[in-house]
Amino acid sequence: MLRFCLQTSCFQSKLLFQHNLHKQITKIKCIGVCQNKVFRQFSTDSKEEEQLEHIYAGPLTPQIKAVKIFSLTSSVAGLMAQPIIVKQAATIGSTSLLVIMCSMVGFFTFITPLLLHFVTKKYVTDIHYDPSTGTYKATTINFFLAEKELEFKSEDVTVPDIPGMFTTMHAKGKPLFIEARHFSNPLYYAKIMGYDKPMDFKLGEMEDEERK
Structure with a gap:
């Protein structure tokens, strides 16, 4: 009887040990698969970043960001102060003064940031180049100082x-402003602008024939 109990307990312990061992092996496999996926994803992103060449940097990027930050801050302050200004102007009782003050506050609150964005939205802060695909990635700044990327090729x-x-040019129909002297290599600028392509000197003759 004692031998039977010992055999039974040993058998149960063996089953419990095998079950726990199987669970541990399964966990290790899952962790290994997840680590491989993360490592592959990280290595893919790293390879993509290494393939991109930084060929252009806009020299006015810090100044543009500073001006836009100041403009947006002024707009927020103007919106917060507008009810107080209107209330104080209303106590004076002059309608013309109220209109003038509201116009001035509205101009600096709304018009100035819009005009500034209209001028700076075309300014390219950075250009990266992927030599494997011949693709350029131009970075601009939107109204809220977030970076926007535009991918294009020289034929675009x-x-x-x-x-x-x-x-300076239009990439996929979007106007952009770049400066040739701030490229790391002038050949990049010539390739983007299409200056490396052969010139067609028969365009004028073709237009004359079409008119006839």
Whole structure:
């Protein structure tokens, strides 16, 4: 009887040990698979970042960010102070003074940030280049100081005959402003603008024939 009890307890202990061992092996496998996925994802992102070359940096980026921060801060302060200004102007009882003060506050609160954004939204702060795909990634700043990225290739770029205000080129229809002297290599600028392509000297003759 004692031998039977000992065999039974040993068998149960063996089953319990095998069950726990199986659970531990399963956990280790799951952890290993997750670690491999994370490592592969991290290595893929690292490889993509290493492939990109930083070929352009806008020199006015810190100044533009500082001005936009000041403008947005002034707008928020103007919105908060507008009820107080209107209340104080209403106590005076002058309608013309009330209109003038509201116009001034509204101009500095709404119009100035919009005008500033209209001018600076075309300014390219950085350009990265992927030599494996021939893709450029241009970075601009939106109204709320968040970075926007635009991917394009050299064939997506059009250079206007008469450049607009703060416009050097159009990439996928979006106007952008860049400066040639701030590229790490002038060849990048020439390739983006299409200056490396052969010139067609027969355009004028073709236009004359079409008119005839």
